[in-house]
Amino acid sequence: MHQIPIPAGMETAFFVLGKQVLPELPELLECAFPGKTFCLIADENTWRAAGHQAAGHLEKAGIPMIRPVIFPAEPGLHPDYAISQQMAADFNDTVIPVAVGSGVLNDLVKCAAGMAGIPYACVATAASVDGYTAYGGAMSVDGKKITVPCPAPYALLADTDVLAAAPPAMLASGYADLMAKIPGGADWLLAAELGIDPVNEPIWNMVQQDLRTWLADPTDLNHIFTGLAATGFAMQLYRDSRPASGAEHLLSHVWEMEGLAVDGQSVSHGFKVGIGSVAVVQLMDFLIRTPVETARRMAQPLPTRTEREDQIRNLLKKGCYGSGIPETAMAKFQDGDAALARQQAIFDKWPVLQQKLRRQLFPEDEMISLLRRAGAPVEYTAIGLDREQYLHGIRTAQLIRRRYTILDLLYESGLLEPAIQTLR
Numbered sequence: 001m002h003q004i005p006i007p008a009g010m011e012t013a014f015f016v017l018g019k020q021v022l023p024e025l026p027e028l029l030e031c032a033f034p035g036k037t038f039c040l041i042a043d044e045n046t047w048r049a050a051g052h053q054a055a056g057h058l059e060k061a062g063i064p065m066i067r068p069v070i071f072p073a074e075p076g077l078h079p080d081y082a083i084s085q086q087m088a089a090d091f092n093d094t095v096i097p098v099a100v101g102s103g104v105l106n107d108l109v110k111c112a113a114g115m116a117g118i119p120y121a122c123v124a125t126a127a128s129v130d131g132y133t134a135y136g137g138a139m140s141v142d143g144k145k146i147t148v149p150c151p152a153p154y155a156l157l158a159d160t161d162v163l164a165a166a167p168p169a170m171l172a173s174g175y176a177d178l179m180a181k182i183p184g185g186a187d188w189l190l191a192a193e194l195g196i197d198p199v200n201e202p203i204w205n206m207v208q209q210d211l212r213t214w215l216a217d218p219t220d221l222n223h224i225f226t227g228l229a230a231t232g233f234a235m236q237l238y239r240d241s242r243p244a245s246g247a248e249h250l251l252s253h254v255w256e257m258e259g260l261a262v263d264g265q266s267v268s269h270g271f272k273v274g275i276g277s278v279a280v281v282q283l284m285d286f287l288i289r290t291p292v293e294t295a296r297r298m299a300q301p302l303p304t305r306t307e308r309e310d311q312i313r314n315l316l317k318k319g320c321y322g323s324g325i326p327e328t329a330m331a332k333f334q335d336g337d338a339a340l341a342r343q344q345a346i347f348d349k350w351p352v353l354q355q356k357l358r359r360q361l362f363p364e365d366e367m368i369s370l371l372r373r374a375g376a377p378v379e380y381t382a383i384g385l386d387r388e389q390y391l392h393g394i395r396t397a398q399l400i401r402r403r404y405t406i407l408d409l410l411y412e413s414g415l416l417e418p419a420i421q422t423l424r
Helices: 022-032 044-060 081-090 103-116 160-165 168-179 181-193 201-208 211-215 221-238 247-257 269-289 292-298 305-315 325-331 336-360 364-374 387-397 406-412 416-420
Strands: 014-018 037-043 069-071 095-101 121-124 137-141 144-148 155-159
Touching (some): 044 095, 044 160, 103 121, 121 160, 144 247, 155 160, 160 221, 168 181, 168 211, 168 221, 168 364, 181 201, 181 211, 181 247, 181 406, 211 221, 247 269, 247 387, 247 406, 269 336, 269 364, 269 387, 269 416, 336 406
Parallel strands (some): 095 121, 121 155
Antiparallel strands (some): 137 144
């Protein structure tokens, strides 16, 4: 088999990547799950892309299967936790589910397998997301987008011929998701410098060491999928998505909860994240370009607890964000002496923060050029946002997670609104 070496300590034990490797699926499943029966789970699109071929290879090899589960192509699947619950109720420890698909379908099966306490395998159909090898699934639970803890696939197969045949927008989406590791990494550096979330160097290196090589050519399918898989492995080890995401993903989550769509079609995760990356890099550029003395003069008064509660209620008045966000936002809110101390710490570290951001980030025009070459949108209007919703999403994204990002740093320094006003 065309096995790719996997770092030690992974839940994923088998990773097959290469050209025309789909015929190796029977051998992979026999090695990974000896004596088991298998159930292929796909939608109509992914069944045409790889499912029917996979079934043919398994049947020819005499691998036991039960009737596949094939979801309709329309309407498209959503990462609804209830769907995973329904699937999990039908799983048992004698049948191994095999997800044939990409982001949403893989997360649904991953989550269901986790609920049932059984391993699963995945046949990738597009280089569209970093979640294939990740611990946890991005799911909608009671209207709120969260990462549900569940093990990564025990075995993963990615045939580059299958990946190449996917719609071009899916590769563009995957590339944009990989690009997001640049500002996401910058967020981690900011949090570490302020003593909030130290960088784990081995896990950092799994993503960041070769990231610019993986991003150099937006058409290099092998590099892009390798980078996405490496990011997933980093999340497996870290047991959190910090190595893969920062403020740009929080923006994506807000827009998803708001039902962002173009011509009735949901905007892909990668495209939302790509637009989020452009916004975040512009906010970070505000920090880089603003001398600390100017920043101190521009800083707005920090709110009281009552004022902050009022701000949060106003930002969430659309009512589509699920429960728990006000509590999350207030749990990280600081006022009084604590708020002033944090603000002072930020300004004391300002020159060091500027230096770290300069080293980590692509220049904005270079990042935009690469995203355009990949076929990913770079203007917020291209994903159905108007100016009001775009800016509202940035303010709201600061509320929804405890993870410290540039949004928190600017908010705590009194500079979030001045920075937002510089966005293009």
